[in-house]
Amino acid sequence: AQSVTQPDIHITVSEGxxxxxxxxxxxxxxxxxxxxxxxPGQGLQLLLxxxxxxxxVQGIKGFEAEFKRSQSSFNLRKPSVHWSDxxxxxxxxxxxxxxxxxxxxxxxxxxx
Amino acid sequence: xxxxxxxxxxxxxEMGQEVTLRCKPISGHNSLFWYRQTMMRGxxxxxxxxxxxxxxxxxxxxxxxxxxxxxxSFSTLKIQPSEPRDSAVYFCASSLDRGQPQHFGDGTRxxxx
Numbered sequence: 001a002q003s004v005t006q007p008d009i010h011i012t013v014s015e016g017x018x019x020x021x022x023x024x025x026x027x028x029x030x031x032x033x034x035x036x037x038x039x040p041g042q043g044l045q046l047l048l049x050x051x052x053x054x055x056x057v058q059g060i061k062g063f064e065a066e067f068k069r070s071q072s073s074f075n076l077r078k079p080s081v082h083w084s085d086x087x088x089x090x091x092x093x094x095x096x097x098x099x100x101x102x103x104x105x106x107x108x109x110x111x112x
Numbered sequence: 113x114x115x116x117x118x119x120x121x122x123x124x125x126e127m128g129q130e131v132t133l134r135c136k137p138i139s140g141h142n143s144l145f146w147y148r149q150t151m152m153r154g155x156x157x158x159x160x161x162x163x164x165x166x167x168x169x170x171x172x173x174x175x176x177x178x179x180x181x182x183x184x185s186f187s188t189l190k191i192q193p194s195e196p197r198d199s200a201v202y203f204c205a206s207s208l209d210r211g212q213p214q215h216f217g218d219g220t221r222x223x224x225x
Contacts (some may be wrong), residue, residue, distance in 0.1 A: 044155075
């Protein structure tokens with residue numbers, strides 16, 4: 001069965017600092033991997049996705065993520081965080097013919 | 113292009129009443145998902161459809177919950193009778209196909225008194 005672990009429930013960073021959100025997955029084959037962001041009162045929005053190919057993927061809003069098969073990880077990064085990045089972030093794993101499984105989310109707080 | 117449209121945005125009702133949540137997926141999307149989100153349990157997949165057919169309803173909590181997708185452009189999630197513990201935000205999402213990225217609606221905030 002597929003599963004996703006986001007080890008950090010809550011992360012606080014200062015505006016302008018770099019960010020890394022961790023995601024570890026369990027899946028028997030090559031997974032589809034996603035990062036979503038949820039702002040208060042809204043649904044989840046796709047930030048980026050990995051299906052195959054280049055292991056470093058670029059997304060919207062200046063985010064990127066790196067797929068590391070040996071570590072079963074798909075960590076999300078941003079070099080310089082903006083106050084508007086404060087939100088909840090979800091990692092998800094899926095497959096071509098199956099549903100996605102979401103992690104429990106990481107809440108990001110940005111200090112001025 | 114319009115995104116996933118959910119209605120109502122907010123619903124407050126008394127326990128025992130029937131509640132119907134509605135969803136219009138993005139045109140051309142073949143898969144539709146219903147989720148429930150609470151502080152205690154996080155984001156839970158209730159049921160998903162592919163080509164209007166229910167594929168996996170293992171997340172539906174009880175027989176009080178039912179979902180239908182009569183055509184490619186409309187789905188409902190019904191709770192009958194409703195209970196206070198059903199209070200949550202319910203999201204509908206659609207995707208081109210099962211494994212593809214999902215597009216979420218803004219959710220229905222349901223409060224059962």
